[in-house]
Amino acid sequence: MSLSSSDVLRIAQLARLEVTPAEVAAVQQDLNGILALVAQLQAVDTAGVAPMAHAQDVMLRLRADEVTEADQHRLFQAIAPQVEADLYLVPKVIE
């Protein structure tokens, strides 16, 4: 499998990355290089092997349903670019 230049632009758009026309060819080559590596992995016969969701063969640990975190919003908001009325302000987005 190899990616076309339009695939590259679509992936860039999904990742909100700006890829200029001059960069497309280089990014395309890099991504296709990664896919070639994956293709090597895919060559291994995995018939009859259950898919793994995680590399470690252990299960998730759970925590008790208890409130353990105190309000620290002043501290968090001290490093936010813009805050008003305890809200984080971001450039206007309306879908």
Next chain:
Amino acid sequence: MSWEIVIGLETHAQLSTRSKIFSGAATAFGAAPNTQACGVDIALPGTLPVLNRGAVERAIRFALAVGGELNRTSVFARKNYFYPDLPKGYQISQYEAPIVAGGALTILAGGAEKVVRLTRAHLEEDAGKSLHEDFHGASGIDLNRAGTPLLEIVSEPDMRSAEEAVAYARTLHALVRWIEICDGNMQEGSFRCDANVSVRRPGAPLGTRCEIKNLNSFRFLERAIEHEARRQIEILEAGGRIDQETRLYDPERDETRSLRSKEEAHDYRYFPDPDLLPLAVSEQWIAEIRSRMPELPAARRARFESRYKLSPQVAAQVTASRDKADFFERSLMKIDTETYPEAPRDLANVTVGELTSQMNERGLEFSQSPVSPEQIGRVQALVLDGTISGKIAKDVRKAMWEGEGDPDAIVARRGLRQISDAGALEAIVAEVLAANPRSVEEFRAGKEKALNALVGQVMKATKGKANPQQVNDLLKGKLSG
């Protein structure tokens, strides 16, 4: 030729945990902005999610309640999209291996039972809230809701009318409250529905569907589906084609409008979240939760029908909530149902009628009722043993709502005891007959209705304290004599 509407629902039930699904921040509604969003919820670098046992337990309760298959191993995945109220850039959800697969819900619609199959139910986190009021051209972000646990419950496209969709949503709403996994508060967004709607000629393959979002009341759900089906039928009858898209319901205009088409649809690029290991659910844990499950609404409804001889409609109304069903059964404990086999039906009618409207007026749940089920039962017992009439019972209950205390005390204080002295009643009957010669004449001339007027006069004269049947018999005896 007619059209058939096909509906499937996706419901987000907010799980009633104290803390968030992946962090120890509180989930209480209505807190000041960002005071319940910790480092994990605001996605500070280096923080990691740790799954809340209470959220998993609630998903297990749901699986047991709908007869779904519990996946002994399920996996959390990242659903990737960019929006400022989702600070990580992905929502942790479940994709390929959800915790619950299948199951079914039996609904009552149009007087008939129908089984709606469930596709799946999975755990996920909620996003924060964006406030688009003008903050100098910016949007405000409140992350209190970010990380709140949700169970997304997906039905098969088994519903065929807006009425059935509403019946399904109501049944599901009652169930999640019954098994105490969600408070069901729709105004606060604890229970939200999206509807997938398509139309087709009966027997034809499924049509192209549109997803309608933003349905936060049963009334909006019904209206949005009806509107959307009409819109699609109009397009198809004009020779057009339905485009798969997401539409938003606007309750003010009562219409749906396009939000995004399939071409613009998100490409979420799900993949297993490397921060979370697979979730294992042990047989022992399931057995332990099963042993604590309450009797479920469907089983209770069936029991009420067979044991108390309630009609299916009344049984469904009494079991609309666990609170109400408990109240009804507790009120019955004051009554010897062997001697009075009709008493459960009478009390069920009082429960679904008078008591339900009292609760609605006061905005209370049955568990919060200022009048106890034992008091309601006692009033009925007083009717059954002839102490008071059925009409007076209503007045006694009214006095209890107004805080006048126990039924026996109210009856004694207000002198509401039924007149059992036949002599006293006969004297009143004689007075009424003497004062209403016209009604007497009419009755003797064959007008049966005239008797009712006379009974009414006697009841009025006794302030409702006479036994209507006794009055009837006395009047008939006098008039025929």
